[in-house]
Amino acid sequence: MAFSMMQLFLLGALGPRLVADLGVSETVLGLTTTVGFATAAVLSPAGGRVVDRVGPRRCLVALLAVAAVALALIGAAPGPGFLLAAV
Numbered sequence: 646m647a648f649s650m651m652q653l654f655l656l657g658a659l660g661p662r663l664v665a666d667l668g669v670s671e672t673v674l675g676l677t678t679t680v681g682f683a684t685a686a687v688l689s690p691a692g693g694r695v696v697d698r699v700g701p702r703r704c705l706v707a708l709l710a711v712a713a714v715a716l717a718l719i720g721a722a723p724g725p726g727f728l729l730a731a732v
Contacts, residue, residue, distance in 0.1 A: 652715045652732065653681040669725045677725075681732040 656663070660674050696704045718731035 650682075650685065651712055652719055653678055653685075655716070656681070656719070656732070663728070667722065667724060667728065669728065673725045673728075677729055677732050680729055684732070 656678050715731055722728040722731055
């Protein structure tokens with residue numbers, strides 16, 4: 646679970662830089678983090694069922710791949726809309 650949250654915690658660490666580079670407000674950055682955590686809360690029960698059915702090893706590999714893609718998209722975000730979608 647920690648790996649899937651990594652991009653959200655990195656948003657906090659990289660927040661000042663994202664605000665400066667993307668020209669977004671702190672409000673948009675906070676909204677991005679809120680959307681990410683809310684999405685994780687909604688999808689966690691279904692994720693648990695998938696882990697039970699598919700197995701933890703395969704799910705961990707998939708989770709790491711999704712986290713890597715999300716981090717790449719966050720890094721390439723040209724604006725706030727793309728940043729929200731990346732999370």
